[in-house]
Amino acid sequence: MLVLFETPAGFALFKVLDEGKLSSVEDLWKDFASSDKARKVVELKAFNKFENTSDALSAATLLIDSKPSKGLRKFLQKHCDGETLAVADSKLGNAIKEKLQIDCLHNSAVMELMRGLRNQLTELMSGLAEHDLGPMSLGLSHSLSRYKLKFSPEKVDTMIIQAIGLLDDLDKELNTYAMRVREWYGWHFPELTKIVADNIHYAKAVKMMGNRVNAVNLDFSEQKKWKQS
Known part of the structure; x- marks a missing residue:
């Protein structure tokens, strides 16, 4: 199986080395926790670099319409x-x-795989540094925004809808991470979940405490400051 991954610099094809990993969606993120682990799951097969910003913009606008x-x-x-x-x-x-006539696959396992690739992209692709990727992405985003405003003035509301959708996705992502923090730290200090209901306050409490034995020496009245911040 190959994975098509779009980057601001071009299209990448990754070869899945162990397709059995896709059967366990919930644990797939663990295989991308480090670059060494990620290289055991996927490897770069080919890369099609955009010639210039215009080429990237043309490809991106077509992808918006699938x-x-x-x-x-x-x-x-x-x-x-x-x-x-x-x-x-x-x-x-x-x-x-x-x-x-190429068979394509899209499911939850693929989306989790994409998330893992995004997390380790610069490690999996030699010659694509993180400090180069940021400006490329920003430049393409600006060009794409200007294109949308210039050629689709009647669909400006679409950008607002997409922004709201992005906020919803971010909220879901944050909730997922919050649940993972509670799950992991819960093995060490299970009682804290019932004591602190708010996810942000929970994360700050974990950061503040570290080991549960430190709880007796900490002043948690600082929660008032958390609410204000």
Whole structure:
């Protein structure tokens, strides 16, 4: 199985080395906790670099409509013969299947895999440094925003809807991390979950305490400051 991953610099294809890992979605994040672990799950097979910002913008605008660009189609035809392709967008997968007859996969395991790849991207791709990726992403975002405003003035509300959707996704992500903190620290100090209900206050209490034996020496009246901050 191959994984199609979009970056501000171009399209990457990763080979899944151990497809059995995808059967345990809840534990998949552990395999991307470090770059060494991630390299045992995936490896970079090919990379199709954008020639310039215009090329990146053209590909990105087509992806918004779940359409593969000409360059992406050629890239996939060259490297995906006989392979199943994991994609982040099910509609894009349908378009690739229709145009290129490449079987595509999109499910919760694939999305968790994408999240792991994003977390270790610069470690898995030699020559793509994190300090280079940030400006590329920012530049492409600005170009894409200008494109949307210029060519779709009647759909400005779509940007607001997308922003609200992003906030919802972030809220879900934060809740997931908060539950993981409670689960992990709960093995060490299970009573704290009942004592502190608010997730933010819980995380701050854990950071403040460290080991539970330190609780007796701490002044938790500082919670008033947490509420104000």
